[in-house]
Amino acid sequence: MNKEPQSLRELTLLFDISQELDRSLNLKKVLGTVVRHLVEQTQMTRAALTLLNRETQEIVTEESYGLSESEQTRGRFRIGEGITGQVVETGEPQIVERIADSDAFLNRTGPESRARAEDVSYLCVPIRQETEVIGTLSCDRPHVGRRVLVKEARLMSIVASMIAQAVRLRQAAEEERQRLVEENTRLQRRLRDRFQPENIIGKSKKMLQVFDMIRQVAESHTTVLILGESGTGKELIANAVHYNSDRADKPFIKVNCGALPENLIESELFGHEKGAFTGAVKSRKGRFELADGGTIFLDEVGELSPTMQVKLLRVLQEHTFERVGGAETIEVDVRVIAATSRDLEKRIAEDKFRQDLYYRLNVFPIHMPSLRERKSDIMLLADHFVEKYSKTHDTEVRRISTPAIDMLLAYHWPGNVRELENCVERAVLMSTDGVIHGHHLPPSLQTAEATGTEFKGDLQTALDNLERELVLDALKSTRGNMAAAARQLGVSERVMGLRVDKYEIDPKRFK
Numbered sequence: 138m139n140k141e142p143q144s145l146r147e148l149t150l151l152f153d154i155s156q157e158l159d160r161s162l163n164l165k166k167v168l169g170t171v172v173r174h175l176v177e178q179t180q181m182t183r184a185a186l187t188l189l190n191r192e193t194q195e196i197v198t199e200e201s202y203g204l205s206e207s208e209q210t211r212g213r214f215r216i217g218e219g220i221t222g223q224v225v226e227t228g229e230p231q232i233v234e235r236i237a238d239s240d241a242f243l244n245r246t247g248p249e250s251r252a253r254a255e256d257v258s259y260l261c262v263p264i265r266q267e268t269e270v271i272g273t274l275s276c277d278r279p280h281v282g283r284r285v286l287v288k289e290a291r292l293m294s295i296v297a298s299m300i301a302q303a304v305r306l307r308q309a310a311e312e313e314r315q316r317l318v319e320e321n322t323r324l325q326r327r328l329r330d331r332f333q334p335e336n337i338i339g340k341s342k343k344m345l346q347v348f349d350m351i352r353q354v355a356e357s358h359t360t361v362l363i364l365g366e367s368g369t370g371k372e373l374i375a376n377a378v379h380y381n382s383d384r385a386d387k388p389f390i391k392v393n394c395g396a397l398p399e400n401l402i403e404s405e406l407f408g409h410e411k412g413a414f415t416g417a418v419k420s421r422k423g424r425f426e427l428a429d430g431g432t433i434f435l436d437e438v439g440e441l442s443p444t445m446q447v448k449l450l451r452v453l454q455e456h457t458f459e460r461v462g463g464a465e466t467i468e469v470d471v472r473v474i475a476a477t478s479r480d481l482e483k484r485i486a487e488d489k490f491r492q493d494l495y496y497r498l499n500v501f502p503i504h505m506p507s508l509r510e511r512k513s514d515i516m517l518l519a520d521h522f523v524e525k526y527s528k529t530h531d532t533e534v535r536r537i538s539t540p541a542i543d544m545l546l547a548y549h550w551p552g553n554v555r556e557l558e559n560c561v562e563r564a565v566l567m568s569t570d571g572v573i574h575g576h577h578l579p580p581s582l583q584t585a586e587a588t589g590t591e592f593k594g595d596l597q598t599a600l601d602n603l604e605r606e607l608v609l610d611a612l613k614s615t616r617g618n619m620a621a622a623a624r625q626l627g628v629s630e631r632v633m634g635l636r637v638d639k640y641e642i643d644p645k646r647f648k
């Protein structure tokens with residue numbers, strides 16, 4: 138023991154312990170070191186820390202210094218049992234001047250010579266969190282008078298309160314970590330559910346083939362190329378491949394290669410170092426680095442410039458790249474899924490797309506059929522979107538009228554599922570009677586050609602139908618205001634009145 142004054146030694150001890158408690162989040166390691174400091178920097182010869190297990194109500198020696206492993210293992214008490222048990226029960230410190238004279242002292246953790254020793258004093262203080270006792274801190278020291286023991290018990294109580302604080306902080310951190318892990322698992326599960334092929338609507342032969350292909354390829358690390366017109370669900374398929382692979386809990390990073398200007402796409406994909414270009418005030422990871430371990434989805438890959446095509450080819454071949462303005466070669470483990478609505482072979486013939494890159498991407502192509510090629514899915518999809526948007530917009534739309542169904546089936550859907558989805562959402566918003574009628578559908582579906590009405594019935598009936606839909610549409614958009622609706626259609630109010638009578642429409646319905 139050095140010759141510093143007692144108070145300075147105590148302050149040094151408290152300082153060292155507080156530093157120790159700050160150092161690591163590993164509670165076990167920290168508590169072991171605290172107990173060691175206590176013995177090494179004071180007159181104490183042995184020290185032990187117990188914690189109460191709330192479930193079993195047993196008090197267990199967690200850390201000790203000066204105790205053998207088997208002595209520590211024996212250090213288990215019931216509440217009220219022995220001095221440790223009493224301290225937990227009462228929350229009061231206990232000072233034993235001579236352990237040989239104490240009946241309560243059980244000596245469960247020491248050799249017999251210790252219990253008989255005339256010259257050993259023992260201190261035990263509670264570790265409390267507010268009113269609750271969570272454990273004890275105890276020590277042996279060579280016998281001294283009560284006055285010194287009281288002082289030392291006070292010092293130990295300070296250490297015990299520091300330990301309580303550290304335990305509380307770590308418990309809070311652990312609980313928060315646990316909460317985040319659970320939240321993460323829940324979100325992952327939700328995402329997975331959302332993108333499973335089962336949730337992609339379609340029963341047509343062509344879609345069943347697509348589902349089979351997803352199943353075949355998802356598990357492997359193969360590069361996938363999804364081809365198909367805009368709005369056919371290419372992104373949905375890319376999601377399904379990722380979330381059905383063993384990378385499902387790793388990142389899925391999407392890049393739209395067509396949406397970014399040439400000078401940004403490189404830093405977006407590969408990142409940049411600080412100062413690489415004006416405005417690069419901080420270094421930044423690119424999408425490939427962010428996707429490490431997971432999947433990158435390169436949408437509109439056909440739009441990449443020749444320079445970027447070369448860089449992408451290198452990542453596909455060597456899995457390496459450099460950040461913009463960086464010298465270090467970065468290696469990543471990323472699965473690539475690419476998609477395009479372009480005819481890549483045509484672009485190769487025009488010298489706009491590299492053939493070698495095409496071969497690298499085209500390992501496992503999935504062709505998405507256009508909606509025209511799978512008419513049997515139109516009604517399934519339409520019903521699905523009616524349900525989806527009725528929920529989203531909190532309206533009660535239950536069915537699609539027969540004329541509206543005819544129009545949906547006759548239309549050629551150049552915008553594919555996306556166009557159908559938008560069209561149904563608009564119709565759901567417009568419907569007032571829980572039914573989607575023909576006049577809720579956009580004008581592009583209303584032409585004679587689109588509706589196929591040119592061959593059905595006579596010309597007059599077809600024209601009457603169309604006129605009725607137009608009158609209804611105008612009244613709808615003007616909330617039943619006859620004058621405004623007449624203006625919209627370019628007819629006089631008198632003509633408007635005649636048409637409303639002819640078709641037995643009640644304008645008040647639209648208010």
Ligand SMILES: Nc1ncnc2c1ncn2[C@@H]1O[C@H](COP(=O)(O)OP(=O)(O)OP(=O)(O)O)[C@@H](O)[C@H]1O
Nearest residue numbers: 337338339366367368369370371372373478554555
């Ligand atoms: N089979 C399907 N079942 C349910 N929804 C679908 C289906 N196919 C497409 N959709 C929906 O249609 C919309 C367009 O799909 P997606 O964005 O995947 O198409 P895309 O082919 O990637 O389009 P683009 O080439 O324009 O990027 C999305 O809202 C998507 O949820």
